[in-house]
Amino acid sequence: MIAATTLSQSCQAVMRNKFSIPTLSLFSGAGGLDIGFLQAGFDIRACVEIQPSYCATLKENLHSLAGFGPTTQILNQDIRNFDTRPFRKMGIECVIGGPPCQTFSAAGRRAGGVIGTEDERGQLFTSYFRILQELRPKVFVFENVYGLPGANGGGPWREITSAFSKLGYTLRAEVVDAADYGVPQHRERLILVGYKTGEFEFPIPTHGPDSANQSALVSVEDAIRDLQSANEPFHDKLGGMYGHLLPLVPEGLNYSYFTAEMNHPEPVFAWRSKFHDLLYKVCRSEPCRTIKAQPGKFTGPFHWKNRHFTIAELKRLQTFPDEYELVGSYTSVLEQIGNSVPPRLAYVIASSVRDQLLVQKRRPEFSKRQPGFQSTFRQRQRLRTKEFEKRASAAIAERYGAIRVPAERPKGKPVESYFFTPANLFDRSMVSERGEAKYTVAVAERKTHISIKFKALEATQKNAFSLEIKGLKKYLPHFDTLNVEGTADKLEDIFHVWATIEGALKKRSRFFTLIDIYGHYANRGDTVKIAGEWGFAESGTILRAANWLTSSENCGDFVDLKQFASLVKVKETSIPSLIEKLRKIRFDCRSSLTHPIIGEGRLICTYPFPLLSPRALVESRVTFSQREDEFAQVQA
Template sequence: MNVLDLFAGAGGLSEGFRQEGYNVVAHVEMDSNAALTLKTREAYYYLKSQNQISIYEEYLLKKITREELYSHIPVGILDKVINDEISDDSIENIFNTIDELLDKEKVDMVIGGPPCQAYSVAGRSRDPLRMENDPRNYLYKQYIKFLDRYKPKYFVFENVMGILSAKGGEILEDIQNEMTKAGYEMDYQVLNSKDFGVLQSRKRVIIIGWKTNITFEYPQFTQDITIETIKNLFSDLPAIKAGEKKEPGYFYKTRRIIDHYLVKSNIRSKEWRILSQHEARPHRETDLEIYRYCVETWNNEGRKVKYDELPNRLQTHKNTNTFLDRFNIVNNNGISHTIVAHISKDGHYYIHPDIDQNRSITVREAARIQSFPDDYFFESSRTAAFKQIGNAVPPLMARKIAMKFKSTDT
């Protein structure tokens, strides 16, 4: 089926569908860094199809520039990434670009989720107007315009839990009404990525819709709860300290994949050899001491440290009454808590469990927690990469959602 990817971000949702053999006809994304990531991913898939993956490897190894990489890719492939904001002013131009890419083919499915800040409970709590006037509250209306235009059989609409309570539930009710007017039935569930084999607890609202003339109902998902842990997930990655990085190369601990979960989840294939973006941000000495204190407490007592429990000399913030969970450890013997975009600002909430490494997690470790393959490269900087990863849908979760449509489509 042909899939149109809206509000695409770094492509986590479309990656899952693509792994299941769907054809992504276009991605629409306003963030320039995420759009470059999508183009680089398109380059990867094209070169792989042409048995020229060595060119992509040369790019990761910094032997060629991004421009040189793209020079090997047909313009029509790169044009599938539309770097534009979806708005009343831009939508006709976006439609025209997609129409050219389709070349009279049809769109079978629309996937994506509008930016979630306006629905975020945390975002509303910080805004004195509770984001009542934020135009992002209504980006779902732009999404529906694509349904009206291309009339796909199905759609998948992903968003944060806050969409259920936004404006007292009015937003969700209006989405339901607008979808009905557009000719679709819809249903939603709160799904957690950990139930799809992802080593992360991440709850999201997944709305699924289908044209009223199609016999379909919301899929039933069997829980795929894995016994694997973060320890398994990081098992083949070399140890590094704060501020260190492994330049892209053949730096896995062993060429042979030690843990079967990495293969089962498509994180590391048997053919893939290059480790990239395994770089840790630098930290102040005070933060490193806090990290060590938190990991020692976790190892010795099995509990996480609240900010007001730190030694006084390590408490640099005056506020010791709220936001006490400023520092958090990724559980080595279980699954991770939710990776969010704030990881781009600091790593305090994602402390590596190995006290000898004493740092926050790397870009590659964050990507693995989100179930991105190791051959996935995030443009354009470490900060941009963390933001993209934190905003993404886990590809492994997306893939298992995609499977349900393949099994029911006729």
């Protein structure tokens, strides 16, 4: 097992003067991949990075023991503008780096789909290809997300590997878990090694069950033990909507501890209603899950004492040297750490490339995988899931006892009514008199059914609507169905109706939001079904679109724009303005105009209801009028 001090010392063992392999770093980020190659004896002549904040970190570490040498150039520029001519006489033997991965990543899929090389970021590999073609290094190391080979049916991956092969490189690719190479973090990355001559085999894991000596994985506590205070208390001050839940989460678990699927007697989340990092608390005796670049307030990993990790601790978990300076605000430094390749993993790969392809040592520092080797880290993931279920059961038994007492029916009024007048979408001011109100609401319970009457007092009868929700019983044990009917006056009333529904459900459960009950669109198990039909004074296209979207069957997956245009009887060139109207009332309707990663020709609406939280970003980040002409040209 690698102790924290040994881990830090290994990151400081810079060996570049021993071998001095001329190397070019592309998409350098904060330098995680570079540090590992420097430690293995590669002389990085230049780092090419477009982000000024990352370049500030790279420059801060020039001339330092843990960083770059005096000859390293830090080039803050777009790789598409990179001029290779000054480097052609340097004898560059190795090129390293991986293009931005959003277009192929799991996060990208959840955000709206993966279009891979159709997106301009996915096309950055062509600049990588150009640089290899012009410098002709002996070897290159291309790093990216583990989902790249399977994205879009493997098409982008075949395009990328075919381009590299045409330059005369033999390719070896492998998805590895950084924890198997001494990193106290489970982090899966795709490593592609291309070489002109020789043979290359990936190194056998240095840690874990697949390692030659069965060395234990490096745990979180191993990595940061000397940074801990024995007198530090357990914390309970995270605050916010979910902060009070964190102290209750057992080590190694996340929000799913509070689900019916984990047999929690008082569930507050639907299964897969959130990303798996929500309220994720590390198990100190194991590696942690992947550190994220842009975490939210409730996004883990959290320390076992119920707090966020410090920067010094996160550097250890990512295996950055203690002496390596990360420049910028707390948020910027978090992003730099989360977007980096762990230097320890980079060192193992770099040493293997050095010993097998460039220096060709008889006894390489890291043993090669033998024919027939099969990694088991994916199987171990499934075993960890079973272990998490056991931990949840033990924690529930300790807190609630072995005998489950059925939850009492909520003691709220079985019939309630009120008036309100909204100042805006998020401010529902209650009023006591009908004459002061714009809306009236009546909620009634009958057995397992919730009935809501909603009336816009300025509306006419022809603007009647009705909605129905089924499948609530799994999450609201005393209620299974809900229906709401009444009259609406204008398009914005859709938002107020759904805010009323959310309020009624929250009063009758321990859930916090409507999405917590419905489930996240990218992962939900389709337990809750929604259908309805709206009527407004505003009729025509917007009414047809709203009615089509107010169905769980039509949301959460992609639809072809031509198909959508036909279904709602609208011209394709009018879709941008229609999406803009829908987003103004906070329907999370996405196309290439709002989320370029989606690509042209398709659309997705994530939920059959508006996003009710003011923190949810729904308003478009682009000006529709600036791109409508472009959109029309593409569709034509």
